[in-house]
Amino acid sequence: MxxxxxxxxxxxxxxxxxxxxxxxxxxxxxxxxxxxxxxxxxxxxxxxxxxxxxxxxxxxxxxxxxxxxxKITGITSSGDYDTGVYITAASGENWDNFVAHTTKQGLTGIEFLSLIPGTVGATPVQNVGAYGAEVSSTITTIEAYDTVEKKLVILRGSDCQFGYRTSRFKTTDKGRYLITAVTFFLQKGSPEGPFYGALETYLREHNITDIDPGTIREAVIAIRSSKLPDPKLVANNGSFFANPIVAAGELTQLLADYPTIPYWELGNERIKLSAAWLIEQAGFKDYHDEETGMGTWPKQPLVLVNEHAETTAQLKAFRKKILDAVHIKFGVTLEQEPELV
Ligand SMILES: Cc1cc2nc3c(=O)[nH]c(=O)nc-3n(C[C@H](O)[C@H](O)[C@H](O)COP(=O)(O)OP(=O)(O)OC[C@H]3O[C@@H](n4cnc5c(N)ncnc54)[C@H](O)[C@@H]3O)c2cc1C
Known part of the structure; x- marks a missing residue:
């Protein structure tokens, strides 16, 4: 070593x-x-x-x-059934290559998560999600080195405390498990709609009626490429803030002042708001902050980009400007999505 x-x-x-x-x-x-x-x-x-x-x-x-x-790579199928396939990917595999590999085989489940940057092993950590899908719904087991027990262990997906952009790997067991491989169960066949709003609109506008994992993957790639910066070219971490979840009572108050505020009902009196909308309304649409060298991506204000910042202190100063503005205007506190280490 x-x-x-x-x-x-x-x-x-x-x-x-x-x-x-x-x-x-x-x-x-x-x-x-x-x-x-x-x-x-x-x-x-x-x-x-x-x-x-x-x-x-x-x-x-x-x-x-x-x-x-x-950099641990390798993909193996570990069980082929009438309904679907168990497929195991080493944790260092590039996520999008893995998604491409599975959709080519006509497997459905993760095509909605196409083009998310990063590795397979990181996907359970924040339970990556996009276009109404979350990786947790396809994960059956995770192999990891347990730094407490000092041995390789197998964890069941159902024991990983998956939630919206979270899991035990980010919370109760942060840093404990070094993930070596992830096993997914992916179904044979095609996904069924209705799909997430933006995806549904894209399919309709492009007259795509032949729905299968491949066409969904192509649509997701097209939508994402038109809206999000490529991290190889523009320094960014994707969505900088998670969509905030508030109580139903809080929404009633917000609707009184902002009747067009977008929201999604999650059940149990919980409401998800759009962080992008809040940031845009707080004055940070296509914003370029000379003082810190940071900005927001023109087509998606939720993405903070490093235009010419030299230090993380500058990023933190820009983050504070946004957090304060959103809090003053809406009384909502945004939570950062990427991990500050
Ligand atoms: C342009 C862009 C778009 C994005 N879009 C989305 C999106 O739509 N949805 C979404 O959910 N995320 C999105 N992200 C965030 C990011 O791509 C994901 O969180 C991804 O899974 C991170 O992968 P990574 O390999 O880069 O992980 P890293 O950033 O290297 O690590 C992230 C965390 O996971 C831990 N980790 C990584 N590998 C392991 C391992 N093998 N074992 C244990 N812990 C590990 C790290 O210690 C760290 O805590 C986006 C990011 C960018 C830049």
């Missing part, structure tokens, strides 16, 4: 900011990952496995332990 020291972390976050990692290594198989974990335990330093850094913002202070860059 080759361990580098004092490595600039801006190359390991799509926001391209942050200090240095005390140690950094790359792993190509689960044995190397276990070796890295043992090395960290032996040296008594924290360990963090990362994929492509598309959901991480490194702080200016850097990371005091070892950052492990996950």
């Amino acid at each position: 080759y361990i580098l020291e004092n490595v600039p972390l801006r190359n390991y976050s799509t926001m391209r900011l942050g200090g240095t990692a005390a140690f950094l290594t790359e792993v190509n198989n689960r044995h190397e990952l276990v070796e890295a974990a043992e090395w960290a335990a032996d040296k008594n330093v924290p360990i963090m496995v990362i994929g492509e850094g598309s959901n991480i913002i490194w702080d200016d202070d850097g990371y005091p332990g070892i950052v492990v860059v996950n």
Whole structure:
């Protein structure tokens, strides 16, 4: 195992900011990952496995332990039934390549999550979701190295406390499990509508009636490409804030002042609001902040982009401007989606 020291972390976050990692290594198989974990335990330093850094913002202070860059690849089918297929992907596989691989086989379940950047192993961490789908509905088991029990374990999807953009890997067991592989059950056949609003509109406008995993994937890619910046070209972490969830009573008050406020009823008196709409209404549409070097993406104000910021402190200052403006106008507190480490 080759361990580098004092490595600039801006190359390991799509926001391209942050200090240095005390140690950094790359792993190509689960044995190397276990070796890295043992090395960290032996040296008594924290360990963090990362994929492509598309959901991480490194702080200016850097990371005091070892950052492990996950390059573990491999895809295997582990059971073919009339209704669907169990398929296992190593955690370092690129997520979108994996989605392409499954849709080509006519499998349905994750085509709605096409073009989400990052690795397979990161998808359960925040239960990635898009266009009305969440990865958790397809995950059956997760293989991980348990840094407490110091062994490889298998976790059932149903035990992962999945919720909207969350799981046990982000909350109660944060940092404990280093995920090595994820097994999905994907169904044979085609997805059935009605689909999420934007997707439904796209299909109608483009006269697409032949619905299968491939056509849905193409539609999702077309919509996303037209709205979101490519992180290879523009430094960003996708949606910077999660859509806030408020109580029904709070919505009644908001509707009185803002009758056009978009919302979705989640049941149990819980209402999801559109963070993008709140940010836009608070004055941050296509906003370019000279003071911090940060801005919002013209076609999607929920995406904060690093235009010429040099430090994470500048990003935090811009974040504060948005948080304060939204809170003053609507009384709603936005929660950051990418992890600040
Ligand atoms: C343009 C853009 C669009 C996006 N769109 C969406 C979207 O539509 N929906 C959505 O949900 N997200 C979206 N994201 C966020 C991001 O792509 C996902 O969260 C993705 O799953 C992160 O993958 P990654 O490999 O880059 O993870 P990283 O950013 O490297 O890591 C994220 C977190 O997961 C942990 N982690 C990563 N791998 C492992 C592992 N093997 N074991 C244990 N922990 C691990 C890390 O420690 C860290 O805490 C978007 C991001 C961008 C830049």
